[in-house]
Amino acid sequence: MAVVMSVLLAPVFVVVSSAADADEQGTLFTRIGVIALFALAAAAALAAVQARQLAQPLERLARSAGRVGDGDFTAPSKASGIDEIDDIARSLRLSANRVDRMLDAERSFTADATHQLRTGLTGIAIRLELLERHSDPDVVSDASAVLEQTHELNATLDELLAVARRGSTGERSQVDLVEVVDDHIEDWRARFEQQRRHVAVNTAMTVPVNATRGLVGQIVNVLAQNALRHGSGAVVITVEGTSIVIDDDGTGVADELVPTLFERPRDHHAPHGRGLALARRLAESDGGRLELTRRRPAQFRLSYVAASVD
Numbered sequence: 001m002a003v004v005m006s007v008l009l010a011p012v013f014v015v016v017s018s019a020a021d022a023d024e025q026g027t028l029f030t031r032i033g034v035i036a037l038f039a040l041a042a043a044a045a046l047a048a049v050q051a052r053q054l055a056q057p058l059e060r061l062a063r064s065a066g067r068v069g070d071g072d073f074t075a076p077s078k079a080s081g082i083d084e085i086d087d088i089a090r091s092l093r094l095s096a097n098r099v100d101r102m103l104d105a106e107r108s109f110t111a112d113a114t115h116q117l118r119t120g121l122t123g124i125a126i127r128l129e130l131l132e133r134h135s136d137p138d139v140v141s142d143a144s145a146v147l148e149q150t151h152e153l154n155a156t157l158d159e160l161l162a163v164a165r166r167g168s169t170g171e172r173s174q175v176d177l178v179e180v181v182d183d184h185i186e187d188w189r190a191r192f193e194q195q196r197r198h199v200a201v202n203t204a205m206t207v208p209v210n211a212t213r214g215l216v217g218q219i220v221n222v223l224a225q226n227a228l229r230h231g232s233g234a235v236v237i238t239v240e241g242t243s244i245v246i247d248d249d250g251t252g253v254a255d256e257l258v259p260t261l262f263e264r265p266r267d268h269h270a271p272h273g274r275g276l277a278l279a280r281r282l283a284e285s286d287g288g289r290l291e292l293t294r295r296r297p298a299q300f301r302l303s304y305v306a307a308s309v310d
Contacts, residue, residue: 057085063183064092104278118154125150172286174208174307175216177239184220185237191228192235199224204240209304215286216302220244222279223300231298243303245293252296261292 128150131143185199192199223246227235233249253261262280276290283290288304 057082057089060187061085061089061092063187064089121150121154172210172212175211175213175304176206176208177216177242177244177304178203178206180213180216181220181237181239181244184217185224188221188224188228195228197228197232198234200234200236202236202238204238206239207242208307209242209288210307211288211304212286215282216288216304219279219282219288219290219302222275223302226275226300227298242306243301245299245301247294247297247299249297252294252298253292255295258292258295262290 125147128143128147132140132147134140134143181201185201189199223244224235227246227248227250231248231250235246235248238245238247262276264277280290283302286304288302290300290302293299293301
């Protein structure tokens with residue numbers, strides 16, 4: 001672009017014979033003017049194309065950074081061809097993956113520890129209930145007091161587990177499902193197009209839902225990846241009411257896989273099978289519900305509770 005501009009800005013000398021009449025001179029200058037206008041238009045078009053090529057990667061990077069701030073650590077990335085921007089995107093992706101793994105490990109540990117503690121407290125509570133039937137009034141009084149404390153401890157564990165499931169990814173708020181789907185699916189279109197597949201988004205009458213935007217985005221990413229990897233044909237995403245429905249034209253889910261579709265794989269080193277389990281855990285922890293509503297072709301529905309209007 002710099003070379004073009006330098007040529008355009010260079011002085012142009014036109015030598016016209018004195019013998020040429022006025023009409024020929026006018027025609028000559030008109031042609032020169034048209035050529036100059038075309039050159040300026042070409043330079044402007046080239047500048048616009050280059051500016052757009054630079055703006056698109058920056059816009060994708062800004063969206064990815066915004067999702068990390070909202071608690072979505074699984075946003076896909078696409079190489080821009082610009083080393084500096086790709087380096088920033090790679091660093092952001094690595095940092096988001098580390099935070100996601102840390103949060104998942106903390107939530108899993110808290111859930112497992114809470115389950116073990118609750119199991120032990122249940123056994124203690126049963127023994128205390130038996131002691132409440134003792135003939136000695138002092139034993140009954142002490143057993144009742146300890147049993148009450150046990151119930152309070154159980155309630156505390158429930159609160160801690162709820163906090164662990166919510167994680168530190170943000171507070172629930174009014175979320176527009178259409179905006180979330182449009183924002184995330186835009187990054188998946190190129191991947192589907194590489195496999196000569198199409199993604200269509202249909203919207204109907206919707207209402208805001210009570211959810212965490214980042215968690216909704218993670219679930220949409222998981223469902224899109226699942227449709228890309230295991231489905232085939234066109235993928236249709238319908239946003240209606242308080243739900244997101246994803247359909248594809250694949251062969252569907254085998255009958256033997258349905259009972260364990262949303263369960264974690266028993267093999268901790270298994271490379272696949274964790275996505276849908278994670279998506280359902282995220283949905284339930286955020287007050288939503290993820291379910292398989294049709295086996296063949298596969299259809300998944302993500303539903304939330306409508307946000308209350310003040």
